[in-house]
Amino acid sequence: MDKFLIKGPVRLEGEIAVSGAKNAALPALAACLLTAEPVTLRRIPAVRDVGTMQKLLESCGASVESVDGAMRIQAERITAPEAPYELVKTMRASSLVLGPLVARCGQARVSLPGGCAIGARPINLHLAGLEKLGAVIRQEHGYIEAQAPHGLRGSLVHFDRITVTGTEDLMMAAVMAEGETVLQNAACEPEVVDLAELLNQMGASIRGAGTPTITIKGVPRLHGAEHTIIADRIEAGTYLIAGAITGGDLLVTECVPGHLNALLFKLEQAGVEVLRPAADRLRVRAAARLAATSVTTEEYPGFATDLQAQFMALMTQAEGTSVITETIFENRFMHALELVRMGARIRVEGRQAVVEGPTPLTGASVIASDLRASASLVLAALAARGETLIDRVYHIDRGYEQIEEKLRKAGADIRRIRHGLPAD
Numbered sequence: 076m077d078k079f080l081i082k083g084p085v086r087l088e089g090e091i092a093v094s095g096a097k098n099a100a101l102p103a104l105a106a107c108l109l110t111a112e113p114v115t116l117r118r119i120p121a122v123r124d125v126g127t128m129q130k131l132l133e134s135c136g137a138s139v140e141s142v143d144g145a146m147r148i149q150a151e152r153i154t155a156p157e158a159p160y161e162l163v164k165t166m167r168a169s170s171l172v173l174g175p176l177v178a179r180c181g182q183a184r185v186s187l188p189g190g191c192a193i194g195a196r197p198i199n200l201h202l203a204g205l206e207k208l209g210a211v212i213r214q215e216h217g218y219i220e221a222q223a224p225h226g227l228r229g230s231l232v233h234f235d236r237i238t239v240t241g242t243e244d245l246m247m248a249a250v251m252a253e254g255e256t257v258l259q260n261a262a263c264e265p266e267v268v269d270l271a272e273l274l275n276q277m278g279a280s281i282r283g284a285g286t287p288t289i290t291i292k293g294v295p296r297l298h299g300a301e302h303t304i305i306a307d308r309i310e311a312g313t314y315l316i317a318g319a320i321t322g323g324d325l326l327v328t329e330c331v332p333g334h335l336n337a338l339l340f341k342l343e344q345a346g347v348e349v350l351r352p353a354a355d356r357l358r359v360r361a362a363a364r365l366a367a368t369s370v371t372t373e374e375y376p377g378f379a380t381d382l383q384a385q386f387m388a389l390m391t392q393a394e395g396t397s398v399i400t401e402t403i404f405e406n407r408f409m410h411a412l413e414l415v416r417m418g419a420r421i422r423v424e425g426r427q428a429v430v431e432g433p434t435p436l437t438g439a440s441v442i443a444s445d446l447r448a449s450a451s452l453v454l455a456a457l458a459a460r461g462e463t464l465i466d467r468v469y470h471i472d473r474g475y476e477q478i479e480e481k482l483r484k485a486g487a488d489i490r491r492i493r494h495g496l497p498a499d
Contacts, residue, residue: 077472079465079479081456082488083438087323089485093311093330094120094476095304098168099266102243103273103304104128105171107148108135109179109247110277112299117145119304120476123469127166131158135176149299153180160186160217166473170198171240173221174248177210183221187214200241204232208245208252229254229293237262237374242289243270249291250279258289264375265334269305276300308334309381310475311357313450315339316385317482318359319347320392320458325485328356337378341386344368345393367395367432372403384410384451390430391419392458399428410448413441417455417463438463443470450475457487464492 095118105128107114119125129139129146136154140147156176163169163186176183187198202212202219208227213220229252232245242262247270249256261267263285271284277300280292311330318325319342332339332351339349339357346362367390372380380403390397391414401407408428411421416439420431438461443449449471456463468491471478479489 076466076494077468078492079453079456079468080490080492081438081453081463081465083457083459083461083463085321085457085486085488087318087321087325087457087482087485087487090326090328091314091481091485092328093306093314094118096120096266096269096307096309097122097124097474098239098307098309099269099304100125101128101168102171102240102247102266102270103302104132104148105168105175106247106270106273106277107132107137108150108153108172108175109250110297110299111149111151113147113149114277114299115142115145115147115301117301117303119146120307122476123473124166124168127162128168131162131169131172134159134162135172156180156183158185168240170201171244171247173201173219174205174244174246177205177221177223178227178248178251181222181224181226185219187217187219200234200236200238201244204234204241204245205248207232208248208256227252229256229291231257231259233259234261236260239264239267242267246270246274246281246284246289246291249293250274250281250297251295252291252293254293256291256293258291259287261287261289262374263287265305265308265331273300273302276302306330306334306355309379309447311335312338312379312382313385313454313475314481315342315357315359316382316389317454317457319345319361319365320389320454322361323485324358324360326352326356326358330355330357332357337376338382338386341368341370341378345389365389365393365433367393367397367430369398369400371400374403380404380407381447383407384447385454387411387421387428387430388414388451388455391421391432391434391436391455393432395432397430397432399430401426401428407445409444410451413444413448413452414455416441417459419455435460437461440464440466443467446470446474453478453482453489457482
């Protein structure tokens, strides 16, 4: 099992380029199942979850090949409309193929999703929506089976609570449903907008993506298309926080600053200087003193839950008391205990974590519990004195492309250790 060995403290300088968004690439790959024609996707990040989704598409009968740095997918025939447990046990996004398979084949059998242990992410919102579109749903032996042999029908679907994957899944299910579908209380994330743009390029008729109401008019079939995945806003935010926590001067390139407004506002509140030198880049220059700043996670455009752990690491170095409130997932503070092992003063009270700072961090052996928790431990290790050994970094490989190489170019002392042997 791979580990990271990080020696600190360091000051990050230079620039880091952002990869394509994992959370946009996964639904885009699932959307390729909706057509028999080839779809070419550019800026697909080389992360573990994408590799898992590729294997899933291939198991369904699609061909996947790399062409000029892009990925070309053709699902000319769906031979097995199924997502088996062995393939998807490590990936939450497996449920994204449910809608496309039912829309294309009239049936699907999908294992209940796995992934990060950060709390319940119930799939019942997807299933209730599919039932509104006319699918018959049955759950047994850890699998969801959906049947719609006569096709899906447009309907009004109101989500009881905002769900990103639910919005994406229902949007893909509805594009070939008979009539019109309206999704209310839909997620507004940039990744939802990116998926809608791809589907419209494939011949779908979708309006309102990026707002709480999305209207989809069903079409008989979709065709091939070419599409470039948007920048990963969570990766960009992680590196911006890395620059701040190390007292650095870091330029983050190939990003979309408008997707990060909530984080940028909080960084500036904390005293970090944020510069916008160009439309696709952001620069952070560390403050002489960081000020404690409280945050509450919210659905987009609020403060992203996927940046909560990283911001908590930053607040361990800020003067005063900050309160981190997690409203999206009920079990997303597992990184707090690992940060405490490194010297942080953090007290978890239900859905709130109280951080008192600044505290000097020291290297320690820690364990990554989920994808974003891994990132917070990496950031803390960069600022800590001594060596930090982070175990279970397969979590971080699920969502960050070449993170150690990118950080190393900016001045980090970080090595990957594979089964007790250095990887470089």
